Amino acid sequence: MTAHDADWWRDAVVYQVYIRSFADGNGDGTGDIAGLRGRLDHLARLGVDAIWINPWYPSPLADGGYDVADYRAINPMFGDTAQAEALITEAHERGIRVVLDIVPNHHSDDHAWFRAALAAGPGSPERERYVFRDGRGADGSEPPNNWISMFGGSAWERVPDGQWYLHLFDVRQPDVNWEHPEVRADFEETLRFWFDRGIDGFRVDVANSMVKQPGLPDIEPGVNDVQDGTHPYLDRDGVHEIFRSWRAIGDAYDPPRVFVAEAWVPDPERLARYLRPDELQTAFSFNFLTAAWLADDLRSNIDDAIAENTAVGAPATWVLSNHDVCRHPSRLSRKPEAGRGWNLDDVLDLPSDPELGLRRARAATLLMLALPGTAYVYQGEEFGLPEAEDIPVDRLDDPTWTLSGHTLRGRDGCRVPLPWAAGEPAFGFSGGADAEPWLPQPEVFARHAADVQEADPDSVLRLYTDALALRRAHPALGGGTLTWRDSPEGTLAFDRTGDDGESGFTALVNVSSAPVSLPEDAEVMLTSGPLTPRDEVPADTAVWLRS
Numbered sequence: 001m002t003a004h005d006a007d008w009w010r011d012a013v014v015y016q017v018y019i020r021s022f023a024d025g026n027g028d029g030t031g032d033i034a035g036l037r038g039r040l041d042h043l044a045r046l047g048v049d050a051i052w053i054n055p056w057y058p059s060p061l062a063d064g065g066y067d068v069a070d071y072r073a074i075n076p077m078f079g080d081t082a083q084a085e086a087l088i089t090e091a092h093e094r095g096i097r098v099v100l101d102i103v104p105n106h107h108s109d110d111h112a113w114f115r116a117a118l119a120a121g122p123g124s125p126e127r128e129r130y131v132f133r134d135g136r137g138a139d140g141s142e143p144p145n146n147w148i149s150m151f152g153g154s155a156w157e158r159v160p161d162g163q164w165y166l167h168l169f170d171v172r173q174p175d176v177n178w179e180h181p182e183v184r185a186d187f188e189e190t191l192r193f194w195f196d197r198g199i200d201g202f203r204v205d206v207a208n209s210m211v212k213q214p215g216l217p218d219i220e221p222g223v224n225d226v227q228d229g230t231h232p233y234l235d236r237d238g239v240h241e242i243f244r245s246w247r248a249i250g251d252a253y254d255p256p257r258v259f260v261a262e263a264w265v266p267d268p269e270r271l272a273r274y275l276r277p278d279e280l281q282t283a284f285s286f287n288f289l290t291a292a293w294l295a296d297d298l299r300s301n302i303d304d305a306i307a308e309n310t311a312v313g314a315p316a317t318w319v320l321s322n323h324d325v326c327r328h329p330s331r332l333s334r335k336p337e338a339g340r341g342w343n344l345d346d347v348l349d350l351p352s353d354p355e356l357g358l359r360r361a362r363a364a365t366l367l368m369l370a371l372p373g374t375a376y377v378y379q380g381e382e383f384g385l386p387e388a389e390d391i392p393v394d395r396l397d398d399p400t401w402t403l404s405g406h407t408l409r410g411r412d413g414c415r416v417p418l419p420w421a422a423g424e425p426a427f428g429f430s431g432g433a434d435a436e437p438w439l440p441q442p443e444v445f446a447r448h449a450a451d452v453q454e455a456d457p458d459s460v461l462r463l464y465t466d467a468l469a470l471r472r473a474h475p476a477l478g479g480g481t482l483t484w485r486d487s488p489e490g491t492l493a494f495d496r497t498g499d500d501g502e503s504g505f506t507a508l509v510n511v512s513s514a515p516v517s518l519p520e521d522a523e524v525m526l527t528s529g530p531l532t533p534r535d536e537v538p539a540d541t542a543v544w545l546r547s
């Protein structure tokens with residue numbers, strides 16, 4: 001990788017590795033660094049530019065590792081620092097960059113600072129690094145305010161000495177106090193620690209919640225439940241100053257290190273504020289992920305993301321699935337509007353047609369990969385994996401299940417260990433060892449196993465591989481601009497022009513329920529599914545055309 005690659009992130013395809021479920025190298029039923037190193041060639045053949053690895057730090061895994069006990073070490077369950085360094089080297093040798101996950105809103109309650117805060121007691125400097133308050137009511141037995149945890153229930157937990165601490169997520173994830181200089185300095189040290197080890201960037205967890213309104217006022221529903229800067233903890237303007245200092249740290253490296261924000265900020269103009277030239281480089285456009293499978297909805301969300309990001313000089317960042325949402329073939333297997341419900345629990349009760357879902361998922365992928373900007377692929381989507389919708393409840397691990405009072409299954413269905421070989425125990429997840437995978441795999445995974453997909457010329461894996469190769473080779477793809485074409489109702493058609501002004505590429509996505517004709521003189525390069533006998537594009541199918 002050479003210096004002129006400094007802008008690699010502007011049109012990269014980044015593959016998300018949920019390490020616990022990617023590949024198990026030591027045969028204990030849990031994914032690890034050894035397993036990932038053993039499968040790097042799969043990622044090289046697939047043709048991705050980078051990987052983003054979910055948190056791999058020491059953690060009690062109360063929230064799948066987003067409860068970090070030590071930001072500058074590796075969870076022994078996944079390996080050690082030497083293995084991490086070897087992985088970085090081996091990925092770089094294959095031209096694959098490595099992005100880690102940083103979790104700045106909260107620590108694990110196992111973090112040394114939090115233990116010290118509990119031991120030190122009310123009023124101590126140790127408690128200042130978190131958000132401790134006295135309770136309300138005569139005896140302080142009421143939480144300090146009415147905030148609700150993202151996983152359900154109060155966002156406050158009382159400790160034995162009577163004080164309460166804030167946790168916007170699980171009770172084991174105390175929020176840190178970003179007004180405290182030691183908190184800032186410590187996260188900056190973590191950035192440098194990994195950048196010094198050759199990491200190319202960070203995905204920033206809950207980038208929009210770190211700063212809280214002084215006084216921690218109650219949330220008045222309907223008054224401050226919107227994200228316009230007035231909410232007591234969502235998208236407050238104070239976060240931007242933090243990211244300016246992070247950007248300066250990343251820019252001091254050669255090549256500069258990069259960031260992608262996980263910020264569920266629905267207003268694209270406010271989201272783009274995170275991407276001003278001296279802040280973060282990229283942020284997921286989740287409005288694309290949550291759009292309904294309807295031409296108007298897709299188009300308006302694409303337009304809004306591109307327009308607002310272009311205004312600040314940033315590329316859009318597209319994603320269809322990740323470890324927090326129902327896998328897109330299963331979302332799209334429901335009625336079109338169900339695309340809007342992104343959790344399994346939102347769509348579970350709706351009738352589902354898995355074949356239709358997979359057809360739409362293939363089309364959605366060609367749509368995403370033809371858009372200008374950067375794109376994220378979640379592990380297993382290249383195999384067309386569906387959501388595991390019926391994991392026995394006694395195997396559920398996501399804190400959502402407990403904190404919702406056993407009403408919401410949560411996110412485990414998209415986190416099931418990957419199938420690598422149809423005929424092996426656990427579909428080859430543990431390299432032939434018969435260890436039980438940490439989450440059970442549904443039988444249907446056999447059909448999606450890597451070896452089955454590799455042998456099938458019509459597989460989802462072949463589609464991803466072909467699409468990524470074309471995207472890399474075609475000068476109109478990657479960065480650049482998009483121009484809509486007139487097209488039949490219920491369809492999307494656009495021309496692409498690359499960064500160097502090259503054109504000659506058109507995408508047509510048929511989101512309607514009837515076949516449509518190909519544009520005249522179009523030469524088909526790739527289709528998400530077979531055309532009709534009359535060479536029309538069937539419903540729920542996308543084509544890439546040389547134009």
Ligand code: NOJ
Nearest residue numbers: 063066103169205206324
């Ligand atoms: C977003 C992460 O993607 C999710 O998995 C986690 O539960 C929350 N942030 C809290 O860290």
